[in-house]
Amino acid sequence: MLPYAAQMATRTEVRTSLSTHRQAGPLEMVAEGLGELWSRRRLVRYLVGADLRHTSSNTLLGEVWWILDPLLQMAVYTILVTVIFQRSVADYPIFIFSALVPWKWFSTAIEDAIGSVTTRDKLIKQLQFPKIVLPASSVLAATYNFGFGLAAMGIMLVLLYPARISALLVLIPLVAVVQFALTFALALFAAAINVFFRDLRNVSRHALRLWFYLSPVLWSFEAFFPEANRTLRLVETVNPFYPVLSAYRDLVYYGRSPDWGALAAVLAVSVLLGAIGVAFFKRLEPAFAKVL
């Protein structure tokens, strides 16, 4: 064991080895990160295009999968809940689908973002470019997929549930903006942390699954557990996806106005978290090339 004073010394040394000489303040870093995203938007566009090409190549049906995939998943969950668990909810397929499509957007965005920096290890050691474009393009590529999911939802509404179509559907993009902010913030943390701890990928798979079951995709308090006690209801306030997914469902399934106050709160937290995320990412960025 080292004496305490020596431990202190080594610890401060670590900090200098990670830091740069002109250490920018956190706000400066946020401005710098967002500026880089804007000035490199062409690069982001190319990366999103390449990402989409990757997911659709080497498959027989190509882009059709973007529509087929959520539909098949919905079919599986519908069978699970209505046949195996014997729960009956009116128009259950669209009940699930209205929350499943946004959830898939989130989970694919995070899963892609986790590896967005580490899989490009060679590139990072060869070219100097702002690394923040990598998680950003992962999230944007997933957003593109989300668009296809929404298209599938539109088809489903027109063909099977025309009675549920309302003018409120045009408000979906507003909810999507809130979700985008939240997703982008978390993607930045995920991408940066995974550079240093590769276990994050393993952890995230299970964390996302647990989060999925704690989010109102297959269920909601209103439709399944109306008399849940206050401890259980904590999920509603702690999980930011509770108000977000409920809002989609309000617009699509119930045809009613969502809880805008709760959404505004999620947006505020997401923007703050996003700013911290950009600063966090920028702070660790100089170390990427050495660690990879």
Place this chain on the structure above:
Amino acid sequence: MSAIPGGPAARDPAATDPVVEVRDLGVQYDLRFTRRTTMRGWFARLLHRDGSHRRFWALRHVDLRLEHGDSLAVIGPNGAGKSTLLLTLAGIIRPSEGEVAVRGEISALLTLGAGFDQELSGGDNIGLVGAFLGIDGRTMEGLTPAITEYSELGAFIDAPLKTYSTGMRARLGFAIATAVQPDILLLDEVLATGDQVFRARSLVRIRELIREAKAIVLVTHDLEFVTELCNRALLLDHGEVIALGEPAEVVELYRTRTAEQRARQEAEAAVIAAGAQAGGGGAEGAPAGGSGASRA
């Protein structure tokens, strides 16, 4: 010579400011975080923490000044810190210590085809790599026909990159990387790729770039190249500067050093071989140093 009072206004090529200035540069790697780091290993090391052997200096106390028109060759054995120096000049790795100041547009030819995407077409890859390099869209569009022509891809330019041969990929990579004339050019053994014809052609282009550039830093194992193309040479070993000066002298020093080292290694190998041949008896006596010496 016009004396410009030092400052950011020194854009004039005749300025007396150095093009590249490196002061007491040190780059330290932290071995606690490597590509294999997992949380388990990290926690294990937190428990029995010893920090002393977890870091090493890839470069230390490097001072360097490149004036307008200088071309510097960096030589040294493997692991000397040559590539780290280039990566630091390119801005890919940040210094842990000291300062690096570069005045002008810098371009690094470190690996051909960095940034390529297998699924995109050759044409789209030109755009993608251009975007990675930070070249603006309109400039890149203007350069695209010349790049396409130089890389001799013909109709393949619209095919996905995964259908390309190694040579085609190298040609395209080289064409993109050398499309823009940089002020400061960093080269890392890029000439070793491609077929004979292309290598000769790329050498012509490299010489053109060298002629036009304000300053060049070249990492190479080809010592002929050093004396032919460069006016200064830097010898590195174990992250430290051994010599900096006239190419011919530095190359000579490097040659004698490697010869000495080889001789030393051969001598050591001979000693080990002799010890093995002498058999068990000698080896047993060796730890008791005193008795061995008195016997001799």
